[in-house]
Amino acid sequence: MYTLYGFPFSQHSRRVVSLLEETGLEYEFKNVDMMNGEHMSPTYLEINPNHQVPTLIADNVKIHESNAILRYLCSKHDLEAWYPQDADQRAAVDQWLDWIQCRLSPAVLGIVLNKVFMGEDADQDAIKQGQEKMVELSPLLEKTFADSQFLCGARPTIADLALVSNIFHLGLADELPTGESTGRWYKAMLEMDGVKKSLPEM
Ligand SMILES: N[C@@H](CCC(=O)N[C@@H](CS)C(=O)NCC(=O)O)C(=O)O
Known part of the structure; x- marks a missing residue:
């Protein structure tokens, strides 16, 4: 437990x-x-x-x-499907986890913290920088989801769980990455029971 x-x-x-x-x-x-x-x-x-x-x-x-x-x-717990043992497949998951943490997340946090939580103290420059970064990063996601159902293939891994937690966060600021394939992925992720149960009551 x-x-x-x-x-x-x-x-x-x-x-x-x-x-x-x-x-x-x-x-x-x-x-x-x-x-x-x-x-x-x-x-x-x-x-x-x-x-x-x-x-x-x-x-x-x-x-x-x-x-x-x-x-x-x-x-x-040997959750192989969520985080493969195979070195090549694991590297792909790790790559996305690090990308999400180092590239995407700072942009998301800059936007959401300032647009949603900081009120009059909001840092408008941080919002603008975050939005510019999202313009750069969204096409990378869109290209990935145009080629693949989830980040690393035909089923979600922990990288998708990390990503959806970020994208939902961005949605709190009424912003979402652009692109049809990204939208399809996001909808599929929001339909997962575990993801639904993780969301805050609003
Ligand atoms: N790198 C950490 C970041 C955790 C993080 O930033 N948590 C935020 C909430 S989303 C927090 O606790 N912030 C309070 C603080 O930094 O004082 C992780 O991945 O767990």
Whole structure:
């Protein structure tokens, strides 16, 4: 039985929830109320000194970093379909996970943080930079989904779960990547039970 500390409006938390739900692994979700600063409380800082969600706790391990948690769960439970053992196939999943974290996510965060959560303190430059980056990155996704049903082939992997958590986040700011094939992929991802269960109540 896992304990997952997270927050439904955190895209990094949602990707872990969606894997746990998709695979039926047992877990207890502990809500860290970020709107009220609970992630900065001494109690939570003991759990994760980086003051970030998610954090996963199992019998012998405590892990932060959402993608590390996804990889851990897959390795621990032999979730081959979600994170292949084969080196070539695994490299493709890892490549997308890193691309999402390093290239896409900063743009998404810049837009959503400032358009949705910062009110009058919003940094308009960060929104503009994020939007410009999305104009650059959206065609890369569109080309990928024109050739392939999911990021790494005919079925979703943890890379798709990481991506959909970002794209849903972008949707909070009324922005989505352009492209018919990307739209088809997004619709298919939103129909997955685990993804549905990871979404915040709105
Ligand atoms: N690289 C981390 C990022 C986690 C992250 O940025 N979490 C945000 C919520 S989506 C957070 O907790 N922010 C609070 C803070 O940084 O103080 C991961 O992938 O888990």
